[in-house]
Amino acid sequence: MFRNYLKIAWRHLLKNRRFTLLNLIGLSTGLAGTLLICLWVYDEGSFDHFHKNDRHLFQVMENVPHEKGITTSPETPALLAATLKANMPEVAAATVSTPPSWFPKIALTAGDKNSKAAGIFAGADYLQVFSYPLLQGNNQQVLQDKNSIVISASLAQTLFGSVSGAVGKTIHWQLDKFKKASIVSGVLENTPANSSTRFDCLLPFDVFREIMNITAMDPQGPFYTYLVTKEGTDVTAFNAKLSQYMTSLTKGSTSSRQLFLERYSDHYLHGNYENGVQAGGRISYVKLFSLISLFILLIACINFVNLSTAQSSGRMKEMGIRKTIGANRATLVLQYLGESMLLTFLSLLVALMLVTLLLPEFNQITGKSLSLSFNTGTVAIILAIALATGLLAGSYPAFYLSGFHPLSVLKGKMPGSPGQLLARKGLVVFQFTLSVLFMVAVITVYRQIAYVQHRYPGYDKDNVVYFDVEGKVPEKIPDFLAGIKRIPGVENASAMVGNVLGAPSRGCSWKGRGKDEIILCRPFQVNYDMMETLGLQMAAGRSFSRDYGTDNNRIIFNEAAIRAMGIENPVGKVIQFDGSQLEIAGVVKDFHFQSMHEAISPAFFRLDMVNSTVMVKIKGEQTKTTLAALNHFYQQYNPGFAFDYKFLDEDYQAQYIAEQRVAALSKYFTILAILISCLGLFGLVAFTAESRRKEISIRKVLGATVANVVLMLSGVFLRSVLIAIGIGLPLAWYGMNRWLHSFVYHMEMGAGVLLLVAGAIIGVTLLTVSFQSVRAALENPVKSLKME
Template sequence: MLKSYFIIAWRRLVKDRQFTAINLMGLSTGLACTLLIYLWVYDEYRMDRFHENDRRLYQVMENQPTGEGIVTSQETPAMLAETLPAIFPEVAYAAVSTPPFWFPQVALTAGNSLVKSPGVFAGKDYFNIFSYPLIAGHKNQVLADKHSIVISEKLALSLFHTTVNVTGKTIGWQIDQFKKYSVVSGVFKDMPGNASVQLDFVMSFEAFRELMNISHNITPGGPFYTYLVLGDQVSVPAFNEKLRSYMSSLAKGPARQMFLQRYADNYLYGKYVQGVQTGGRIVYVRLFVLIALFIILIAGINFMNLHTARATTRMKETGVRKAVGAGRWTLALQYLCESFLLSFLALVIALLLIVLLMPAFNHITGKQLSLQPAATPMLGMLAITVLTGLISGSYPAWYLSGLRTTAVLKGRLPNAISALWTRKGLVIFQFTLSVTFVVAVWVVYRQMDYIQHKSPGYNKNQVISFAAEGTIPANLDGFLAAIKKIPGVVQASSIAGNVQGAPSVGIPWQYNGHAATIQFRPFLVNHDLIPTLGIQMAAGRPFSGDFRTDTTKIIFNEAAIQALGISDPVGKIISWAGVNREIIGVTKDFHFESLYETIKPCFFQLDARTGTILVKLTAGMEPAVIARLEAFYKTYNPGFAFSYTFLDTAYQAQYIAERRMAQLSGYFAGLAVIISLLGLLGLTAYTAERRRREVGIRKVLGASVMQVVVLLSSDFLKAVGLSILLALPLAWWLMSRWLQAFAYHMPMQADVFICTGMAMTALALLTISVQTLQAALANPVKSLDSE
């Protein structure tokens, strides 16, 4: 019987080509969008969940009380990982690691090969904790020696041109002024795409501890990460209590509030407010799940509307089937078969669209998604298709199968009024969603433009940065003095790390007998860093090469002076790390974090370990000056490639996720509008066809073309107008809440709402006019003759 249902459904679809084409276009476009979003969401949920110890793998976090509330940090003492297994039998493995963002481009050499790769220094059990399969070496031994280095297949090929027999070979590496050598103890497979941290080498943390002279004491704070694997059936809340009690027993002051966070959850749930997990990337995941549901719902509404609108053409069929004994469920099943057949035809077209769109989609999202015959994605796509068919066909099936036999055989449609109001309601719902999408995307783009053009409080334009490596660290001041003489170079200096992105840390301070721990962003800098970036002084002076005693001086920003509660700060003495330092200046506040955050306290201190060079170039001469810098660099630092980044590019990188979401949302909003317009086109075409005789009579009686157009389009334009009136306040409310996530954001502007409303009205009018004008211009004689 099902076979006959599908044969009848196929014949029906072939017979009514216009209806089928409109539905296929809407459903296939909606399915393609939904399936692309599904693949992206599926990949997001898979991030970091491939480890064998996934459910027992945790990272140690800490809640730090400050004057502004509780700040949650991933930073832990260097020796915590070594201590925990000895104290707590619940810990199977533990390992310390340098933060992955510390060393994104370390210069590695082997023979004549030089490669810059990202890596970390980690404890000996790192490969017992994380499932990065080794193709050479044993996970228990590869980091046992402090001179060991474990490299990826890709790095092995780059340095040695092979992955075979590379263990035991020597690799040179350089960090700032330190040049060392390590021996390859293992090779691991390249990290999968669903690993949130991408590394090419792991070196023993013992080498880093020796290099930086790190204390063996567990109590001092440290900017390191601690990972651990718990034993089976261990209660995490109970372990957290034991950990806090242990840290309290060691603390001389306030106890450190440490707790465990499942490692795989950090990717999606990495945001904390006042010590409470509040979200992170999961917000974007939920947003796109909602967008996918709305898009497939909009596409399904087209199917519902066209099916119920065309019910009059199927009245006799329904009546005859009921008269010969067909039950309501039998008829409903037949109409659902038609819906499922259309959905699977749309799936085929959607898969072809996905294949075509996948490269562009991957470019926008920064992922490497593909259509693979894996069980979970295939079942997910099948489920979405079946759900689409069910959503699209359920109401028409229920409506058509519920028609009374006597009424339909007499040509009467008893529920015509209710069906008409249902169709109008669905059209209003469609366009309300579409208008809301458009307004939301426009506001997001405006906010991104606001961020891009808002001054961060320093001059990021015409400034390039590059690493101090090779022979540079040994004579950094001489190198800076030399490049300042290059024509077109305005100023040059150096800094430890980067201007943007590094987290604030809790630092204990003493001033005038008062002690406090305040969250500060430390800037370890060279002379002339402040003028190189164009940071304005509010009081005092910046560091200068003319003042060699500035190594004992310190500069704060305005937010720091306010947090410390110091009046007339210049010349005052403050104690930090057991050293008395004189405040020689106060900078005006500037944004060293994203605009999501308010400006935090920071300080500047002279330090010899500044591994990033910043060079200010003359505006309009950038290509020529960079060419001179590159020529000088190759002469000064033979064997090292001149690799630089513009500072404004690094600044914009903070908002790459927002820009990607805005771009994707824009495409999806546009498609939602197109799908809605397709449904409006189909309904208008059906209305024009159904009222063809009426139009013919009116034209014979003297009605003008414009009167006929108004007659056929007025109801639809009223529905579109009502949807716009509903959507605009809804969009205003939603986007006002979204903007509140930014500490600094643009004001809501009325032109966004006015222009969106006008544009949607114009598009709807244009879509309706395509059919109404055709009907109005038709020869009335032919219309009446066909009756």
């Protein structure tokens, strides 16, 4: 029986080659798009779940109340991990580390080989808390000795030529002025691609404590604390206990600050907090693209349903005869579902070939390294998608075609035709409504990205290059900067700790308004001339200058900080801030050191002659020659070290990499959705023209022009598309307005985008419909009216 069903299904597909081809193209492209998104979603969901302690692995977070609400931060005191392990029976293991973004390039030397690597200073239990596999060494011992270092397999290969020969070798490393020799105690596998924390070397946290002279519990510590809870621990109850821990630890001085646990593997997708409450993150993009994949699949299935029901008149007699000779409805449903499944699995084969071809380009857009591996899980997901598609696409035609009374059909009556036509129109409206939504979303995202990238951030980011200090540079920063300033094409140069962008704010205590207060501030530790190098503008007072003796006891705030503290006429006032008596030298105008998702927050500048990053402003018309001169100067001044620089404006744009990738992906999937919708529309017009050939011929004989016929055939479908535009534009306007308000600084959603999309959709529809309409209108009426 199954074999006969298969034969009939195959013959039917071959008989209607044109509609089979349209369905095959629509389903295969829809399935390919869905599979690509599923691979991306699966990869996003897999981040950080590879750790064996995943269910019990947490990061300690902190809620810090301030004048505008609550800010959630991952920054905790340096000694918190040790005290939690000692005092909390629920804690099985705990460790501390420096934030991964602190040291993206530690200078390393082994013999005559120099390299730079991303590094983390981590507690002795770090590799017991996290499951980064060791190729060489014991995870319980490799970070115990202060003179040890753990490196990745790729770094071992770079420095020593092999993994096996690295353990026991000496590596000299440098941070600013601090230099140390460490012995390789272990070699790690390269950090997995689905790890949110990435590094090439681990150094003992005790070394960092010595560098920073951390000897007691500092409640302001900017470090990360991770812990593993014991089996059976009630996390809710433990959070209640933990929330008061900072109070007892610091004798009440930080009573308003509360600690809590966040599951480590949740942070990648759910890392955003608003007023102390978890409020999304990358999960919003995962949900968005999951919805897009479902919509694309629906559009492809709608094509199948439309074309199948449109062809139903040609199969009525076949169905009537089958019922008359004894076939029941269940048998007919299985027959039609079988045809749908056959076409779906043929489409699946084509889709898999498309995915294989498109994956390299898809990986480039998403910044991932996805691959189509046919393991049990992947095969199960692919088959489930194909099965769901086949059932979704074939169910309505199957139940629709099998529901007619055989006697009516054999008499030539077509019951249900008005409902069938209405359903087809409704599905066309749904398809193009989704296309309208996609188009408005893509254009809005692109315009917003262009807006934030071209909006003046309050400083001059163009033609500013920066690089880390290493070798002998940290010890001779003033001489080094003076040498750079003498290079033709250099406008100015300075140095600072860290970078202008990216670093988080921290709680700073100050005495104001008659009480002790905490204000969240972004600290900038800068050398002389940094304001001038970045083109920052002073609202009042002055920047740091050698003309005024020492500025070590002076501070510069931005306007947001002065507003938050409520200080009037601030220049020259002496305040108690961050544990020191400081005179306010000046107020800098507000500038964007965070992305435009955030409002400009308080910030302050302190003079610091120990720097980690050099910033150089060069003349735009001399960029190439100036960079070559900088490289030559660097090689002479710091032999053996590479001049590895980056442009500040590239970092600025990188803040919006997630939006850029969303825009790029959305663009391609919008094109795909419109293509599939137009394929379905093309097929429906072709079928309509075919079914109305005699009517068209009679109209032409009676005097109808080609334009009249084209208008008649196009009008029906154009009305459906206009209805879709009427539904889709308000929904798109509402949805994209909500998205735009996730940026504090955003463009306005004007009518121009909506009109542009409406015009584009109408143009594409007319182009699609006109081809078949004109072809039908130009056909010789004699052919259609002659006796068959």
